[in-house]
Amino acid sequence: MTLPIRVVLFSEVNSKLGAPFLDMLHGHPLVDLVAVVTSPVGRLCDYFTADAEQVDLEQRGNALGVPVLRPHKVNAPEFVQQIKDLEPDYLIVGNFQRILKDDLLATPKVTSVNFHPSALPRYAGLAPFYWMVRNGETDGAVTAIEIAPGIDTGAILTQHRTPLTGRETALELRTIQERANVLMLLDLIPQLVTGSYRRIPQDHSERTYFSRPTEDDYRLDFAHSAHKVACHIRAGYRSPGAFTDAPGGDRVTILSADDTAPAGVPLEPPGTVRHLPHGLFVACRDGWLRLLTVELADNEVPAQAHPTLADGTVLAATVLQLA
Known part of the structure; x- marks a missing residue:
């Protein structure tokens, strides 16, 4: 050649x-x-x-x-x-x-x-x-x-x-x-x-x-395991971001999380949000997931700053419980 x-x-x-x-x-x-x-x-x-x-x-x-x-x-x-x-x-x-x-x-x-x-x-x-x-x-x-x-x-x-x-x-x-x-x-x-x-x-x-992810592929479901939800959040980072629905239909885009579970805190129904001394947590099927950052006014901010994520809020968890 x-x-x-x-x-x-x-x-x-x-x-x-x-x-x-x-x-x-x-x-x-x-x-x-x-x-x-x-x-x-x-x-x-x-x-x-x-x-x-x-x-x-x-x-x-x-x-x-x-x-x-x-x-x-x-x-x-x-x-x-x-x-x-x-x-x-x-x-x-x-x-x-x-x-x-x-x-x-x-x-x-x-x-x-x-x-x-x-x-x-x-x-x-x-x-x-x-x-x-x-x-x-x-x-x-x-x-x-x-x-x-x-x-x-x-x-x-x-x-x-x-x-x-x-x-x-x-x-x-x-x-x-x-x-x-x-x-x-x-x-x-x-x-x-x-x-x-x-x-x-x-x-x-x-x-x-x-195929190319659709909008619905970015929708979170806390009835899955904490590991699966954490992977889903990382897959969405940062645009468009993985999101969930709060009561009333408000969309919450979660940008980062980790599976550091709070010690001694009983697990609640999937999607339940709790403000604890060591962070903001959401319940998944098998454990707590700590939410670190969210999207707010096009900025990445600490999850605690999101007004929709009040203590006791229940986010979407729609799939059947998995074996």
């Missing part, structure tokens, strides 16, 4: 993964980054809209002198021809939330590679960081796969493990995955240049798939 390899990067315009991918591919001596394909004007990836620090791939690409393409329809024949005319060796996809169809995938001379934030074949689909935290995972990874028909089904080219504590928030896990994916791209580039990577078929008997 003629050096350097010609690459087209696909990523969302405000992606915290796409930004370092753009910088690395542009600056790498073995890569000629011939274009960046990003979101249509006016469209943002909601993973990042609440972040304090924002990125703009179009602005970044323009500053580096890399052509930036923002098609309305990425699989339209005229756009596919535009990519084909660039004569790429590889399409590199990192956090691009539209499906590339066969005609577009046929444009690179070698293949197309997608960087996915999970240990495929587990946690295929959207927002794996949310579902992994909600499920209390301690065994994480990021995976580079060859793009194939279906969602996250292609052969594995490489995979980097990311051991977890099981106490990360979704935001913390997303950041861990972004950094791991950048390092994985750095390791993979020489293999793309030489074609020395191996294709390892996924074992689809081990596949799990998750």
Whole structure:
């Protein structure tokens, strides 16, 4: 293969993964980054809209002198021809939330590679960081796969493990995955240049798939175990945040909690709030959960400051008691 390899990067315009991918591919001596394909004007990836620090791939690409393409329809024949005319060796996809169809995938001379934030074949689909935290995972990874028909089904080219504590928030896990994916791209580039990577078929008997969380997925239910509720709260942090309903229908968004149980305090019905000398607690199915911070007027504040969380308030607990 003629050096350097010609690459087209696909990523969302405000992606915290796409930004370092753009910088690395542009600056790498073995890569000629011939274009960046990003979101249509006016469209943002909601993973990042609440972040304090924002990125703009179009602005970044323009500053580096890399052509930036923002098609309305990425699989339209005229756009596919535009990519084909660039004569790429590889399409590199990192956090691009539209499906590339066969005609577009046929444009690179070698293949197309997608960087996915999970240990495929587990946690295929959207927002794996949310579902992994909600499920209390301690065994994480990021995976580079060859793009194939279906969602996250292609052969594995490489995979980097990311051991977890099981106490990360979704935001913390997303950041861990972004950094791991950048390092994985750095390791993979020489293999793309030489074609020395191996294709390892996924074992689809081990596949799990998750879709984008809906609003109802962020709704808390204190009839679950304290551990499960704590994981649910960490998965929601910080935007939009896991929430519950107080009497009267007021929404309370809980941002952090821990399962430090108060000693000698009898357990009450799930959802019961108690102000104790060592904190504010809510009863779950099997124990007390200490509420640490909540959302109030768009700020993260101590849970005791929320006017709805009065002593004796009963929050939603609707599921059947679990064995």
